[in-house]
Amino acid sequence: MITKKKAAAWCCVLLVSAQASMSGASEASAVPEISTEMVTEVQMETEKKQETEKQTETEKKTEAETEEQTEEQTGTEAPTETEEQPETEEQPETETSPETEGQPDTGTQTGTEGQPETGTQTGTEEQPETEAQTGTEEQPETEPVTENGSGTETETEDSTETGTETETEAAEEESDREPEAWRSYGSWYGGYPVYPAGYFHTFRKDYRFTRTEKVYGLVRGGTGAEVYEEMDEQAEVVGKVPYFGLVYILQEEEDGWLYIESGDVRGFLKSSRISTGSYADSVVREIGEEHFALGRMQCEKADNSAYTYTHTTVYEVVAQKEYALARYTGDIYEYQNLTSRAVGHAASGCLLYVLESDAWDTGWVYVESGDVRGFVPESGLISGNIAADVISADGEDSLKTAEVYIEPEENRSCYYSLKSVQAAASSEPGEQIAEYALGYVGRLPYIWGGTSLTDGADCSGFTQSVYAAFGIAIPRLAEEQGAYGYEVGSLEEARPGNIIYRASGPHVGIYLGNGMVVECNGDSSNTAGNPGPGPTVSPVTYQPVTSIRRYLPETVLYTAGNGGSRTDGTAYTQAQMELIWAVVAQEDNGSYEGALAVISSAMNRTESPVWASRGSNALAQLTAPGQYCYSVDSYWKPRLGGNVPDYVKQAVADCLQGGIRNHPYTCFRSTRGSQTGPDAVQIGGNWFFGN
Structure with missing residues (x-):
């Protein structure tokens, strides 16, 4: 419903836009009337047209296929349908028992194995077969239970299509087992969706910066200090800080190197070139930060690979929101000229935030809209009270943001300002863990009992190995991963990188955020010669979640004790x-x-x-x-x-x-x-x- 307040706000927008158009603004064209009803009507007409075209195309395709089948079957006997094989009741073991009782897990063996005895063990060396192994050793007709314990069985034999089964019937069978809302996302395996590699490309490291505490350093030596792109004095010099200039130490590195920032300069310098500690602290407090000289860049930010060595800074990173609306449809540019590369596209009425303005000098404004950051002509914006009234009436979430042409990491103007209207995502390793785990979708096979990120892993082997890549030790088995670490109370509190544990199966995965989880999926029949699908992405709620656990570097289970061996850091009751x-x-x-x-x-x-x-x-x-x-x-x-x-x-x-x-x-x-x-x-x- 359009209120009087909304209508009045948009009337002001249209009036200003029309005046700009009549006055001969070179880049402004006639502004289309922006109406909620019109947008809805256009969308409905477009959808109806697309549906009609799709139906017509399907009918033509069906007719062509029918004619082709008729020609192929002329003079040929209709193939006989293959007899459906009966299912056996016995199923391979699930994740909780990959071996017979008392048998060590070798990762791929399926038979029984001699059990190493402890001091109290007696009797024969070989354990009796488990219930699932009492039949013949090989049961090709058995349908293994998937690891997630969903109860949905996965077909292991290829059914031969018969001449009497049409593609329409096959499609109907497919729709019976695929929820409509998920069908377009990917294929299915064992009752849960299998998404293609790269589908969820949004789970990447946040390009925004977080603010950190100030650690002072003062340059000593009459010639000042050069700042290098790498931890090497033969590397490219990216900036220079004058004598007695102020630097902020962001991170200490090996061999006496420091990662610092000073003004717009970010890079490496030797700790021997600066004074630190209580001396630097007292001098800066006495004189005041604002009175010290800062570094000067000797190359463009985008050409300095050390600029984003960390995503921390001592400067302000969250900007106050200064609203603007795109006066007309146009591009957002990488530099302050119309011949530079377009990094994004803003439709008329698109919401923009002004981060920096050089309008008085250059006529250009640096803006942010979604993940697009770049320059637009000041004349192309509606700002001030008019923009504020529209946003107050409609709300920020109801307005469109710019379309990304160039990803932030490839946008040379991304760090023209370190400020953003959005706070950076958590700097905890969870974000990186989620991103790292996502990289294995479509690339790693599921191998029962495996822990390798190259040869194959099972669900808990995958999560354990991903965490190990970040120096974090977590338990091996799914049940243990779901029991240790920090408890997370609900899905609403879950963060990327958290362990999602389901007792059914049991099964574990890594939370990606936005209600999605990546899990290494397969079942006990999957070996190196018969691998399962491996890491796939699914909605976290496709099955009940038993527990959510958070593992951080400080929750590492093991350290070396005074005795020289690894300790057990479990918090036992x-x-x-x-x-x-x-x-x-x-x-x-x-x-x-x-x-x-x-x-x-x-x-x-x-x-x-x-x-x-x-x-x-x-x-x-x-x-x-x-x-x-x-x-x-x-x-x-x-x-x-x-x-x-x-x-x-x-x-x-x-x-x-x-x-x-x-x-x-x-x-x-x-x-x-x-x-x-x-x-x-x-x-x-x-x-x-x-x-």
Whole structure:
């Protein structure tokens, strides 16, 4: 509905535009009347026309295909439909159990495997087959369950099209399983959408800057200090700061290099060229920042690759909104002339924000509209109270923004000003993690049990490896990734890079923002010879979300302790610690050395390629199915009765917190034999072996 206020505001716009047109403004043409009803009517007519054209084209195509099929079938017998193969009830295992009970996960093996025994294990070395393996070894007709646990089965055999099935029927079947709202986005696999690589191109690092605290430096030496494009004194000089000039230290680098900014100069200089610390702080406070000379550029910002080495600055980055509307349809330019490259396009009535104005000197204004930043003639804008009234009446969100011709990163005028009306996205690594994960869409296969970002990974192997690329250690299994880290209360609070965990499956992915998630999808049948689709992008709500977890650099699970080995940084509850103590005490044979040996074996397993899939912390290894006493029997609880020997607590603390281990082995038995091998070592009564 158009209110009187809106109508009055737009009348002012049209009046001003018409006057400019009548006065002979060279670049202004007759301004079309901007009306909500007219826009809606035009849209409806356009859609109707497109629908009619599409229907006509479809009818012509169908007629042509029918004639072609008729010609092909003349004198030829109609092919017989293939008999549909019955489905088997048994299905390969899902993400939670990629191996039989007590069997280490090798990533690709599907049969049973000998189980390395702990001190309490008895009986035959081979575990019985699991329920899904009791039939024949190969079941090509079985339809594997997808990893996300959606319950939707994925067809594994190619059905041959028959001559009696038309393309229309195939399309109808397709529409039965594809929600209408998502159909145009991509193909489908196992009940969830598979988007093409590059579809969600908007998840890129924000080009805007964030403001940081000021760390002062004063140039010493009579000749001033040169600022380099790289951390090399033979590199290109991008600017120079005069003697006693002021620089702001943005980041300390190796070998005495500093990344600084001073005025419009951004680059590297040696720390030996400036005075810092309390001396610089006191001098700047005494004299005042405004009285110090700043650096001078010796090249254009766009030619300085060091300009965006970080996206931080000490200067103001969020601009006060100064509204303007495009008086007429036209381009936004990279430089202050009409012959320069157009970086964007603004339709009549488009919303623009004025960031810098040289109208008095050059007649040009530097503006921002969406992700377009560049110059427009001041005469092409409607600003002041008229623009403010229109925006007040319609609201900013209802107005169009400029169309991007050149992406900000390629726009040489992008950093003419560091200000923006929008604050930069979070500088947390989550944004970069999301961008990095998105880069594997369409490029990485799903391999059950895999953790490689080149050869293939499963869902949790993918998320773990992506995080590892940023120096952040997260657990290996999906259930663990959904349990540790910082808890995020709801999807509304989720940020890009957060772990999305679904208990059904179980399944994990990385949140991209805007309600989307990237997940490495496939199922337990996918091996190197039969890979699954891999990372795909889907709406985060396609299945219920069990938990959302945030992992940051400070949530890294492991560090090296004084003992030299990796520690277990998991924040265990009191109940969990008591469980660890109980299992260790059950196995230790009554000594500190024995207890330390048991807990050492559990921590060694977290680093073993054979055992790491069972868990990335001590508790997960100690309670893994078929391992240690916890899973073999329940004797541990009545044996201790809640009383834990002090030596057990000390051994567990020394290993988990102090990084102390007394052997490198992963398995043990109470007696030495053929399974332990001749190189087994006896510690605390048990014989330790294997890796």
